[in-house]
Amino acid sequence: MSRAPFATLNLGTSVGDDPQAVEENRRRFFGTFGIEPSQVVRVKQVHGDGVLVVDETLVARRGFPRLLLDERYEYDALITNLPDLALVVSTADCLPLLVHDPVRGAVAAVHAGWRSTAKRITARALLAMTVAYGTNPGDCRVAIGPGIRGCCYEVDAAVTDAMRAALPAWEEHAAASRPGHVRLDLGGVNRALLEGAGVRPDRIDDVGLCTACRRDLFFSHRAEKARTGRMMNLILLRAESREPRAEGREA
Numbered sequence: 001m002s003r004a005p006f007a008t009l010n011l012g013t014s015v016g017d018d019p020q021a022v023e024e025n026r027r028r029f030f031g032t033f034g035i036e037p038s039q040v041v042r043v044k045q046v047h048g049d050g051v052l053v054v055d056e057t058l059v060a061r062r063g064f065p066r067l068l069l070d071e072r073y074e075y076d077a078l079i080t081n082l083p084d085l086a087l088v089v090s091t092a093d094c095l096p097l098l099v100h101d102p103v104r105g106a107v108a109a110v111h112a113g114w115r116s117t118a119k120r121i122t123a124r125a126l127l128a129m130t131v132a133y134g135t136n137p138g139d140c141r142v143a144i145g146p147g148i149r150g151c152c153y154e155v156d157a158a159v160t161d162a163m164r165a166a167l168p169a170w171e172e173h174a175a176a177s178r179p180g181h182v183r184l185d186l187g188g189v190n191r192a193l194l195e196g197a198g199v200r201p202d203r204i205d206d207v208g209l210c211t212a213c214r215r216d217l218f219f220s221h222r223a224e225k226a227r228t229g230r231m232m233n234l235i236l237l238r239a240e241s242r243e244p245r246a247e248g249r250e251a
Contacts, residue, residue, distance in 0.1 A: 001023060001079065002017050003026065010022060011025055011029060011231060012230025031231065035236070038065065039084055041080075041086060043069070044068075044072050044073060044074045045089065047111075048076050048115070048119065049124050050075040051076075051077040052068075053128060053132050055078070075159035077108060078108065080133060081105055084239050087107060087235055088230055089110065089146065089232070092229065092231060093113070093222050096111065096112075096146075097142055097145070099125065101136075106135055106140075108129060114163070114184070117166065118162035119167040120193055122197070123193050123194075127142065138198050142194055146210070147211055148211070148212045148220065149210035149212075150208075152222070153185075153186060155175050155182060155183075158181060160174070166193070168194075173185040173189045
């Protein structure tokens with residue numbers, strides 16, 4: 001188990017924590033769900049709009065899934081219809097979104113910070129599922145996990161200008177704070193993007209938890225001034241049931 005400031009279950013290797021502690025943390029985390037390292041599918045997150053389709057050809061490559069990190073696959077969303085692959089996104093304020101299409105048997109994991117949100121990453125992930133699997137967004141269920149919320153997320157014009165380009169009604173999800181700044185509800189923006197892409201409102205489940213407020217439970221990059229750990233969020237389809245399991249880690 002990690003020690004402060006990474007206590008107790010940091011899952012990130014790039015934050016300065018003891019590598020042996022992180023290895024043990026990951027063993028405990030994934031082991032809780034019966035997941036082996038060969039099932040863990042991760043990429044290099046770059047706050048962009050890229051969506052990786054995890055298909056049979058990619059899985060068949062020598063070194064999969066490790067090659068995704070070794071070769072620096074740079075994406076912020078992953079989709080698949082293959083069973084027993086845990087699609088994972090790391091967070092420490094950015095929002096994790098986990099998507100399940102129960103009709104076509106497909107899932108997605110999305111990493112949505114403000115930059116990716118402004119690039120409509122959630123809508124792009126749904127479109128990629130539509131193209132690859134015939135997904136109808138109206139069939140999908142989406143879980144929005146812990147992330148920094150409007151209570152703590154004060155942003156300036158660089159962010160609001162990007163939001164304005166992504167979502168004309170973005171101001172419905174912002175509240176004025178000091179001059180030149182607003183408090184942005186990133187969860188509300190992503191919910192609007194999901195609904196705009198065709199996801200039914202009653203099929204979006206937002207835990208509503210703020211990582212900055214609840215540092216007793218979560219890591220917060222902003223609140224801890226970048227000296228903190230990382231959480232992981234995952235979704236996978238079980239081969240025996242083709243039903244997903246969506247999980248988020250509490251620090």
